[in-house]
Amino acid sequence: xxxxxxxxxxxxxxxxxxxxxxxxxxxxxxxxxxxxxxxxxxxxxxxx
Amino acid sequence: xxxxxxxxxxxxxxxxxxxxxxxxxxxxxxxxxxxxxxxxxxxxxxxxxxxxxxxxxxxxxxxxxxxxxxxxxxxxxxxxxxxxxxxxxxxxxxxxxxxxxxxxxxxxxxxxxxxxxxxxxxxxxxxxxxxxxxxxxxxxxxxxxxxxxxxxxxxxxxxxxxxxxxxxxxxxxxxxxxxxxxxxxxxxxxxxxxxxxxxxxxxxxxxxxxxxxxxxxxxxxxxxxxxxxxxxxxxxxxxxxxxxxxxxxxxxxxxxxxxxxxxxxxxxxxxxxxxxxxxxxxxxxxxxxxxxxxxxxxxxxxxxxxxxxxxxxxxxxxxxxxxxxxxxxxxxxxxxxxxxxxxxxxxxxxxxxxxxxxxxxxxxxxxxxxxxxxxxxxxxxxxxxxxxxxxxxxxxxxxxxxxxxxxxxxxxxxxxxxxxxxxxxxxxxxxxxxxxxxxxxxxxxxxxxxxxxx
Numbered sequence: 001x002x003x004x005x006x007x008x009x010x011x012x013x014x015x016x017x018x019x020x021x022x023x024x025x026x027x028x029x030x031x032x033x034x035x036x037x038x039x040x041x042x043x044x045x046x047x048x
Numbered sequence: 049x050x051x052x053x054x055x056x057x058x059x060x061x062x063x064x065x066x067x068x069x070x071x072x073x074x075x076x077x078x079x080x081x082x083x084x085x086x087x088x089x090x091x092x093x094x095x096x097x098x099x100x101x102x103x104x105x106x107x108x109x110x111x112x113x114x115x116x117x118x119x120x121x122x123x124x125x126x127x128x129x130x131x132x133x134x135x136x137x138x139x140x141x142x143x144x145x146x147x148x149x150x151x152x153x154x155x156x157x158x159x160x161x162x163x164x165x166x167x168x169x170x171x172x173x174x175x176x177x178x179x180x181x182x183x184x185x186x187x188x189x190x191x192x193x194x195x196x197x198x199x200x201x202x203x204x205x206x207x208x209x210x211x212x213x214x215x216x217x218x219x220x221x222x223x224x225x226x227x228x229x230x231x232x233x234x235x236x237x238x239x240x241x242x243x244x245x246x247x248x249x250x251x252x253x254x255x256x257x258x259x260x261x262x263x264x265x266x267x268x269x270x271x272x273x274x275x276x277x278x279x280x281x282x283x284x285x286x287x288x289x290x291x292x293x294x295x296x297x298x299x300x301x302x303x304x305x306x307x308x309x310x311x312x313x314x315x316x317x318x319x320x321x322x323x324x325x326x327x328x329x330x331x332x333x334x335x336x337x338x339x340x341x342x343x344x345x346x347x348x349x350x351x352x353x354x355x356x357x358x359x360x361x362x363x364x365x366x367x368x369x370x371x372x373x374x375x376x377x378x379x380x381x382x383x384x385x386x387x388x389x390x391x392x393x394x395x396x397x398x399x400x401x402x403x404x405x406x407x408x409x410x411x412x413x414x415x416x417x418x419x420x421x422x423x424x425x426x427x428x429x430x431x432x433x434x435x436x437x438x439x440x441x442x443x444x445x446x447x448x449x450x451x452x453x454x455x456x457x458x459x460x461x462x463x464x465x466x467x468x469x470x471x472x473x474x475x476x477x478x479x480x481x482x483x484x485x486x487x488x489x490x491x492x493x494x495x496x497x498x499x500x501x502x
Contacts, residue, residue, distance in 0.1 A: 018066045025480040027204070028246050029079055036209025045240035046328035047387070 056131030061252040067188040067260075069250055074181030074200035075467065076247035080240045081143055081177045082207015084112055087455050096224040100159060108150070108166040119431030120179050124422025125279055127176060130138050132184045138247035139177030140241060146170020147237025167457040177244075178204065178425070182405045183418035184253055186290050190414075191260040193406040194357070198349030201402040205342035214239075254386035273356075277412040277417035287411050288424070290473045295404055296427035296434070297470035298364055301372070301463045302397020303435030305390060306341070308443065309334050309454075315452055317378040319378045336392045338385070344395025345402035357407040361474045362398040364403075368468035377455040401428075428485025437460055 052058065087109040094105045127135040146169045153161025181200050189196035218235055222228035282288045305312070313333045318326060352360035371389040378385050404424065409417050442459040 010212045016062060016064060018069065022066055023069055025069055025246065028243075029075040032210045032243075033075070033079060033206050033378055033420070035208060036211075037215065037339070039213050040209050040335045040339055043328075043332045044339075045332070046325075047332035047336060 054130070054134040054137060056133075056253060059133045059252050060255050062145060065252055068256070070181070070185060070188050071135070071196065071199045072253065073132075073204040073247045074185055074251040076250070077139055077177045077180060077244055078203030079199050079207045079210055081139070082204040083211035083240070084109065084116075084174060084234075085205075085208035086211035086215060087112075087214060088235050089219070090229075090232070091388060093215075093219050093224055093229045094154070094159075096161070097226050097229045098157075104159065108170075111163060111167025111176055112146075112171035113432050115265065115428060116174040116178060117174060117426045119175030120171040120422035120425040121175075123176050124179060124419030124423075125405065125416065126186045127179055127302065128183060128279075128416050130249045131253065132180050133248045134276070135176050135180035136244070136251060138250060139180055140244040141171045142173030143177060143244065143249050144173075144241035145162055146173060146275060147233045147240065151215065151230045151233035151237060151501050153232060154226055157226065165476075167175050170255065175422070175425070179422045181247075183414055186405065186414055186417060187254050189260065192292045192350070192353045194352035194360075194403055195346075195350040197345040197405040198399075198402040199403075200251070201349070201491050202342055202345040204299050204401075205338070205345050205398050209342070210270040210339065235396045236358050254296075258285045264499045274430055275411060275413035275480055276415035276421070277480055278486055278488050279416045279423060279482050281486075282412050282416075282420045283423065285480055285484055287477055287480050288420070290405065290477050291356070291407060291411075292424055292427045294361060294365070294470045294471045295400060295424060297466040297473075298361075298368070298400035299397065299428055299431035299471075300435040300438070301368060301467050302341075302400070304439045304463045305393055306337060307436045309337055311443075312456065312477060317383060333387075333390075337390065338395040341398040344398040348395060348399030349402035349406065352403045352406060353368050357410050358474060358477065359402055360399070361407070364400050365471040365474060367466045368393055368396045369471065372464045375456060376453075376460050376464075394466065411477070413419075413485075415486060460482060 066309060076491040091102075091105040091109070094100055096101065123135075146166045147163025149169060150162040153159060153165060180270050182197060185196040186193040188408070214236065215232065219228065222231040277285070301420050310333075313330050315325065317329070321329060348360060374389045375386060378389075382385065405417065405421050407426065408420050412420055439456075439459045442462070443455050
């Protein structure tokens with residue numbers, strides 16, 4: 001995903017590593033979502 | 049709130065910012081406001097605690113959906129002008145406050161406060177929140193707009209999946225009394241306020257010189273020749289109204305199935321099982337439809353980036369109509385085929401929502417696509433009335449005479465007709481005439497204003 005980042009336009013210095021922020025942000029929304037999907041999937045076998 | 053922290057100029061992505069941080073910001077809002085689809089759980093809590101009727105407790109939800117369409121249409125231009133942080137912040141405040149006002153209403157026995165809080169104030173949060181990330185996502189993912197909006201709008205479908213266990217857990221913990229329901233609203237208001245805050249804290253707009261990977265450099269790109277139609281001008285084009293018909297009828301066809309999922313399954317397969325087994329199977333059927341609705345938003349919308357928007361709507365509308373024909377012809381003779389057809393219809397229903405922003409972008413450009421999207425969502429409000437009206441009135445009009453699959457022949461035939469009309473409308477769509485594009489001066493002025501603000 002690094003090639004998807006904004007270009008580093010500052011003179012000198014490197015852009016900060018955003019990977020921890022990406023992981024945290026996706027976990028923030030992903031974990032509740034996956035829990036919801038999991039709760040839903042548990043009901044499905046009753047159909048068959 | 050004008051200027052400063054909430055202004056568009058404050059959220060221009062710094063060097064090294066990843067565009068993959070934008071979908072979680074959008075999801076933080078959409079997963080929260082998607083709670084609306086799980087209103088039935090809070091509704092039941094209100095019925096148990098306050099001894100209110102089903103009709104009365106449906107009011108907050110109905111008003112919220114009406115306000116969703118209205119506020120998206122009314123505030124669309126404002127959202128476009130002020131930017132996604134402002135919009136997400138307002139959505140957070142409104143949606144969260146809606147729960148808090150409702151908590152006060154339940155605690156004091158003033159049900160009208162629940163209607164005003166959840167329905168009116170919360171509904172404004174739904175509308176502004178729904179459109180808040182759309183144009184930003186499409187600017188970051190100009191190479192994959194269908195996938196980007198598919199992720200966000202899948203979040204709206206998935207919001208109910210998060211809210212169901214949350215609402216049930218809170219009601220079980222606090223009890224189905226006035227105090228318990230008020231506490232449930234209070235905790236949900238605070239929790240959603242915190243959860244949604246990731247959105248307005250994290251969202252960024254791309255810098256002027258940012259381009260998606262493998263896109264032509266700014267100097268090579270003829271950015272000033274693509275479509276750029278204002279929201280006001282879009283209403284004067286046949287393309288807008290054709291898309292309105294497509295969205296309205298596609299949604300109506302999906303709601304036709306979704307609205308009656310529970311009685312439909314009982315009518316079709318109720319004789320094969322009974323009691324607790326049937327209850328569990330019905331719950332599973334509703335669950336699997338929700339899953340298809342949600343996954344369709346991401347899968348089909350992402351596919352539209354490859355096959356094109358017109359082709360994907362041919363699939364939603366054309367194959368959707370054929371699947372309704374299959375259900376009509378097969379009746380309850382084959383459960384597996386019935387399930388497959390129902391799942392695909394619901395996946396097309398969800399996908400219709402998710403793909404429409406990218407279709408709008410193709411036709412009108414990103415200039416005011418969020419505002420145009422907001423106006424188009426009035427089709428959703430219309431479908432929300434039309435779908436249940438068709439299915440309920442026709443099925444109920446048949447009374448006790450019609451039983452089993454035969455009860456649905458007329459309503460499903462109407463759904464097929466609506467999908468065919470939608471299919472024809474899709475065939476009639478052509479690129480927007482250049483006379484509707486904003487002038488070069490306006491493009492330059494917008495570019496200069498945005499550039500200066502950065």
